[in-house]
Amino acid sequence: MARRKLVAGNWKMNGARDANAALVHDITFDSKRFPGIDIVICPPAVYIESVAAALSGSSVQLGGQTLCEQEKPGAFTGEIHGGMLKDVGCSHVIVGHSERRALYGESDALVAQKFITAQTCGLQPILCLGETLAERESNQTETVLARQLAAVLDAAGIQAFKSAIVAYEPVWAIGTGRTASGEQAQAAHAFIRGQLARANAKIANSTRILYGGSVKADNAESLFANADVDGGLIGGASLKAAEFLAICAAAQTLCQ
Numbered sequence: 001m002a003r004r005k006l007v008a009g010n011w012k013m014n015g016a017r018d019a020n021a022a023l024v025h026d027i028t029f030d031s032k033r034f035p036g037i038d039i040v041i042c043p044p045a046v047y048i049e050s051v052a053a054a055l056s057g058s059s060v061q062l063g064g065q066t067l068c069e070q071e072k073p074g075a076f077t078g079e080i081h082g083g084m085l086k087d088v089g090c091s092h093v094i095v096g097h098s099e100r101r102a103l104y105g106e107s108d109a110l111v112a113q114k115f116i117t118a119q120t121c122g123l124q125p126i127l128c129l130g131e132t133l134a135e136r137e138s139n140q141t142e143t144v145l146a147r148q149l150a151a152v153l154d155a156a157g158i159q160a161f162k163s164a165i166v167a168y169e170p171v172w173a174i175g176t177g178r179t180a181s182g183e184q185a186q187a188a189h190a191f192i193r194g195q196l197a198r199a200n201a202k203i204a205n206s207t208r209i210l211y212g213g214s215v216k217a218d219n220a221e222s223l224f225a226n227a228d229v230d231g232g233l234i235g236g237a238s239l240k241a242a243e244f245l246a247i248c249a250a251a252q253t254l255c256q
């Protein structure tokens, strides 16, 4: 069975109440044009509840940008429990984004624990993997992807990938305007799928692998057209309704 394409918007630390209302209004109004794909938006945590209200009745789904690794709520000042994300309307949560890994010191082991906690709380993790420019230039891309993925596979098991999404986000392509070529994306995605297939070919074949890193309206179709690219995780371009909708339209075109 063909994998259904998914376009997810990661707003990162951007947004304000009025701007969010306008953005969500435009996205929900047009999202009906894309019945063949899944759309998820991931606003900053403080805005999830108001965005959920604005999305009510729409097929657009909600995700958090990170969660606390603790399985039970309690004395963890400043943290957000996965159950709370679920409570305010999230179905998904991003884990292991490279900004969390690089700027907030999230280790492979911590990312794996967050992945497990997300699923325990009934959320679908969107697990981000990706190499830095230095790693790519020293031919370490596959080693890094294999290590980041193995940390989660070893801890959570392959069955966990039945309800998880993977996102390949080369660090050098994030926010830089420098997108991976279709061939580079396809090669990395095929490698990730191959790693999953070593554990279970059927699950590997059904796991959606998104590409992230400077996806825009004008490059989305050529990226999403690759056999192992099942959609995108969009940063900057998810903050502009017209651009984000054009990316959704590119995904929709490919599923027809």
Ligand SMILES: O=C(CO)COP(=O)(O)O
Binding pocket: 010, 097, 169, 173, 174, 175, 176, 177, 212, 213, 214, 215, 233, 234, 235, 236, 237
């Ligand atoms: O990090 C990303 C999505 O999680 C990608 O960000 P940009 O689309 O802004 O490059």
